[in-house]
Each structure stands twice: as C-alpha cells, then as structure tokens.
Amino acid sequence: MSQHSEDDPVTRSKPDPAPDALAADHGDVLRSENTFEIDTEGLESARARAERGWGVGVLAVHDGQILLVHHDDQWLLPGGMLEPGETPGEGAARETREETGIDVRIDGLAAIAEQTFTDGDDAFVFHFAVFDATPGDTVLTDDPGLADEVIDDVAWHDSLPENTFDHGLYARLLDDERNG
Template sequence: MPIPEFIVELRKKIGTDPLWLPGVKAVVLRESAHDPGESKVPEVLLVQRADNGKWTLPAGILEPGEEPAVGCRREVLEETGIEARVTRLAGIATTDPMVYPNGDRAQYLDIIFGLEYVSGEAHVADDENLNVQWCAVDALPEDCPPKHRRAIEWALDKSPAPKFVI
C-alpha cells in the first residue's frame, strides 16, 4: 500500500522530521501437519519486505480513529490475502527508530496481536512485499528481526496477560 494519505499531509508540514505513530504487528498462527499421522506444528505467516528483503510479520500503521484489532486484520488481508481472527493482545512495545529510503523518519508504538488463520491462500497482495509464506515457528528465516521473533514468542505464550518491556 502507498503511504497513508494522512501521513502524506503531515509530511508536507514537517518534512522528514521524526513521527511517533501507532502501529500494529500481526502474529497469524495455524497448525499444520505435512504428513498424515504427523503431529501438528504451529506455523506463522511471514512476509518478505520489498524495501529490505527481510522476512517479517505483517504490520502497518493505524489510520486515524481506527480500532487497533480492526487495523491489524486489515493489514493482514491487504498484505497477504489471508482472513484472520484476532484472538488476543500479545503485547505492546516500541519499534526501533526507522529511516525510510526517502529520508522520512518514524518510530512506532507497536501493538502486537495474536491471530488465528480463518481462510485464504497466502499471496503477495500489495507492493510492500516480495513474497508471503507460512513458516514453522521453530524454523524462522535467519533474517527475521529480533523484535519480530519476540512478538512471535509473546503470541505463543499462553499466559493471559499481554507482554511489555520494563
């Protein structure tokens, strides 16, 4: 998806100065057995980003006034073509400060949700990603960033309380 229109308008006023924005990160899980009789292994939905080639979780910026869980489901569908149901708030953290290729700077309040797969065939559904795949949670690509790995761990943790960094 292109840069949200509200950010385009903000950037006209502030240029490339840092923005603090609300974002969502989606940990979409499904159980999968590759062979009959084999025990099921949790798999997570990953996207390969077009800007840096890394494998990450689907994520994005909330629109003004958008409910976080609604925005999370929207991002998953827009990026991967997958319908998913939000099952829990897994945690809240911050991302590292980012500098985009055009010089824009931003940092995000990262609202991390656990979701379960509902339907759809995973495919690239936007211009932000090069590839989409399901990956066993115990065999993540080496270039999956640490904060995305942490989000997956938080979503897999069955304790009722969301996680946060203290």
Template sequence: MSSAQFPNPEPAAFRARYEDVVWHEGTHELDAESFESVRARAQRGWGVGALIVNEGSVLLVRQDSRWYAPGGMLEFDESPEEGAIREVREETGLTVQLDGLAAIAEQTFVNAANEETFLFYFAMFDALLETAVLTDDPGLSDENISAVEWHATVPIDTYDRPLIVELLQQQHPHWE
C-alpha cells in the same frame, strides 16, 4: 471503541485493556535517508500487525529483503484492532480474528548521521485464521512485498526476530 482515541492510543492505557502483554523495547540505527523515510511513515501514528500460527508454522511476509509479521500503519479513524485485521488481509489475503494483544513494541529509531531519534509504537496481536488461502498477489502496489510464506522456524533475517521468537515461545514452547 471511540475513534477519538485513535490512531494514537496512549501506550500504557492501551496495554492495560489487555492481559499478559509483552512490552518490548528496541533501538534501530538507520542511515539518514532510511531514517527520514521511516519517520515520515511513523508520523501517521501506530504500526499494527498480527502473529499468525497455523499447524506449527508462523506466517511471514517478505518485503525489501527482510521477513516481517504481516502489518503496517494504522489508518485514520480505525482502531488498532481494525487496522491489524485490514493489514493482514491486504498483505496476505487472509481473514483473521484477533485473539488478544500479544505485545507492544516501543521502537527508538536513531539517525546514524546525527544521532537524532524518534519513538514509534507497534501493536502485535495474536490472530486466528478464518480463511486459509494465501493470496498470490501479496500487499498493495506500493509495498514491495515479494512473498507470503509459512515458516516452521523464524528466519534469521526477520525484522524484530527476538520479539517474534519470544511471543512464539510463550504459546508454543518448541519454538527456537
């Protein structure tokens, strides 16, 4: 992979490199302050993360009072795959191997104060554990990650819960 393609691969071309990728569209209305904060982070490029399942449980991180799949922003000069592996390690302490691209989420963020919008893309990879010991100091100092836990069900307060449940059901039909 050429780093010239990143950190902003064209969504359709990126999706075409993999088989059976779920395309998920969502809209998220935010207050003005949250909108500006998210937009500032999103200007760095794509978000990347991983769906990790082990022994019937999915790994989630608790950040700012919500559960998320481990992930974050792509760094300059790294591929989405490299970024997902790095983000999982930073947030959970785990080393993973990627097993394909599970989904691309096209997220439209809306400023509730003035209806201004922007698009953001998030690549969610399937990942397999190489190490299974979670860190007791999750995330980087500026991330506000308070917990990393395995869940047998996806909590109601999980960000983009419908997408995570859909992906889990594709791999494991017993998921709710």
C-alpha cells in the same frame, strides 16, 4: 529500560491510544524496547510513516507455522499503519488481509514494542502493537500487498528466518504461542 521525556532529543510518535492505555485494555501484554540502526533515507521514510501513529501487526500461527511477509530483504509480521478511525485491532486485521490475502480473527494484544530508529545522528521512537490472531484460512495470495507496497513474498514458516526484523521479540511471542 530507558524512559524518555517530552524534552528528550529523541522525538516520539504520538500513538492514540497511549501505549499504557492500550496495554491496560488487554491484560498481560509483553513490552519490548529496541533500537535499530538504519540509513538516513530509511530514517526519514520511517519517520513519515510513524507520524501517522500506531504501527500494528499480527502473530498468526497455524499448525506451528508463523505467517510472515518479505520486504526490504527482511521477513516481518504482516502489518502496517492504522488508518483514521480504526482501532489497533481492526487495523492489524485489515493490514494482514491486504498483505497476505488471509482474513484473521484478532484474539488479543500480545505485545507493544517501542522501537527507536536511528541513523547515528538523528532518532525517533515508534510504537508497534502485535496482536494474536487466528487465520480464517491458510491460502496465501499470489499478489501480496497493495499496488503501492513492495512486498516480495508472503509465506508460512516452521521457524523464524535469520533475516527476520525484531527477531528476538518475534521469537519470544512465537515461543509463548507454542507453549501457551
């Protein structure tokens, strides 16, 4: 597990609250670090979003099935970026409603992922909080996401598809949820 300093060449997003403070507020939280190789255009797009602070999402499971959204040829947890004035939990619930049409109750913080994105020449670190959530219903929207989002599909899955972003983290969280 590597530690980055402020003068490290890998630039860091400045999430508020700080990851350790968010984790301290929620008890036992899984911590994860991963590096993802993406192209230069994707890196710049991701960096622009990350400058807004925290990424947030939910792990919503119903009858053993996990809720996922499909974007850029990958399945992801429903989520996105915090809006000004939102708590991370509020943002995760809002993003889930916008992307899937489902209202969720946030039950707690499941994980904090520190994700390094790189194109081989440049890199930055991004923080993503995953919240356990209970869906209010299971009926999915037929028009996922907002008008400016490109979400191809939203679905309940019995297992994680092979093309799931951060597959290892999601598998650990899903296993914890099912065996918890």
